Amino acid sequence: MPPHSPGPFDWWRALVRVLSSIEAVRDGRAMYVLLASFAGAGLAAATAQASLGREDLVWAVGQGAAALFIAFYGSNAAGLLLMDRARGVPPRSVMDAVEDALGIGHRVFLALAVVLAGVAVVLAGLLGLFWLSDLPVVGPWLYALVVPFTVVVLGLLFLVGGAVVGPLTGPTVWSGASSWQAVRTLWWFMRARVLQAAVLMVGLSLVTALVGAAVSFVVFTGGRLMAEVSVWLLGVDVPPEVLMAGLFGHGLHSINPAVVPKSAMAHTVAALVGGGVVFALALVLPTLVYLRGVCEIYLALVTPAPSRAADDIVP
Incomplete structure (x- = not known):
C-alpha cells in the first residue's frame, strides 16, 4: 500500500529504475513463461480462425476465449516473476508463478471493473x-x-487511463494487493502521482521502443542475409522475401504455390517455422522490458524518497 502522504519524489532514482527495466531481457524464467504463453495463445487463435473458416462458431468462440485466457494469465505469471526481480527478492519458480497468477488474476478484472x-x-x-x-x-x-x-x-480521463489504470493495475496486484487495495492504490496514484506516472510512462515507452527497434534491426538484417545465403548455397529457387516471411509473423498459409515450386517447398516450410520462432522472440523481448518497466514504475511511485536529514548535518 502507498503512504498516506505523497512526500518528496526522487525523480533521478525513478528514472534509473525505468532504465534498469532493460535488464529484463536477461530474465530466462519470465522469457520462458511469455514464450510459452504466446505460443499457446497463437495456437489457440489459429485453431479458432480455422474453426471460423469452417463456420463452426461454437468452437471458434471457445478457442478464441482459450487464447485470451492463456495470454492473460501467462502475462500475469511473467509479471509476478518480474515483480520479484524488481523488488530484489528471490524469484519464485515458474510453476509457483503460474499457480499464483491463476489465483490472483481475477483481482485485476475486479479492480478494472470498479474503475470502469x-x-x-x-x-x-x-x-x-x-x-x-x-x-x-x-x-x-x-x-x-x-x-x-x-x-x-x-x-x-485519457491521461489517467494511459498513465495509471492501464499500466499499473497489474503491478499493483502482483505486489500482493487485494482487489479493493488495488482500487485504493490506483486512486492514490490519480490524486498524488499522476504527473510522475505520466512522465515515467513516456520514458518507459521510449525505452521499449528502442529495444523494439534494436530487435527489429537484428531480425531484418540477419534475416535478409540468411535468405540470400540460403538461395545461394541451398539452391532454393524462391525470392529471398519468401524465406523471410516467418520473421514477420506469416504462417504456412502464406505459401503461394505459384511462387514456391515443389522442389523448394520443404525448405520454405522450414524457413517459415524457424522464422516464427524468431518472430516470437522479437515480440517477447520488448514485452519483457515493458512489464519489468511498469513494475519499476509502481515501486518508484509507492516508495518514499530517502530522508535527507543526515545530509543536512554540518560536522
Whole structure:
C-alpha cells in the first residue's frame, strides 16, 4: 500500500529504475513463461480462425476465449516473476508463478471493473450536463461552462487511463494487493502521482521502443542475409522475401504455390517455422522490458524518497 502522504519524489532514482527495466531481457524464467504463453495463445487463435473458416462458431468462440485466457494469465505469471526481480527478492519458480497468477488474476478484472464503473458515472454526469445545455434560454449559457469542463475531464480521463489504470493495475496486484487495495492504490496514484506516472510512462515507452527497434534491426538484417545465403548455397529457387516471411509473423498459409515450386517447398516450410520462432522472440523481448518497466514504475511511485536529514548535518 502507498503512504498516506505523497512526500518528496526522487525523480533521478525513478528514472534509473525505468532504465534498469532493460535488464529484463536477461530474465530466462519470465522469457520462458511469455514464450510459452504466446505460443499457446497463437495456437489457440489459429485453431479458432480455422474453426471460423469452417463456420463452426461454437468452437471458434471457445478457442478464441482459450487464447485470451492463456495470454492473460501467462502475462500475469511473467509479471509476478518480474515483480520479484524488481523488488530484489528471490524469484519464485515458474510453476509457483503460474499457480499464483491463476489465483490472483481475477483481482485485476475486479479492480478494472470498479474503475470502469467510476468512469461510467463520470460520463453519465457529462451526458447530463449536455442534456441540460439543450434547454431553452439557459442552455447556451450553461454550454459555455460545459465546454471547458468537458474538455478538461475527458483529457484527464485519457491521461489517467494511459498513465495509471492501464499500466499499473497489474503491478499493483502482483505486489500482493487485494482487489479493493488495488482500487485504493490506483486512486492514490490519480490524486498524488499522476504527473510522475505520466512522465515515467513516456520514458518507459521510449525505452521499449528502442529495444523494439534494436530487435527489429537484428531480425531484418540477419534475416535478409540468411535468405540470400540460403538461395545461394541451398539452391532454393524462391525470392529471398519468401524465406523471410516467418520473421514477420506469416504462417504456412502464406505459401503461394505459384511462387514456391515443389522442389523448394520443404525448405520454405522450414524457413517459415524457424522464422516464427524468431518472430516470437522479437515480440517477447520488448514485452519483457515493458512489464519489468511498469513494475519499476509502481515501486518508484509507492516508495518514499530517502530522508535527507543526515545530509543536512554540518560536522
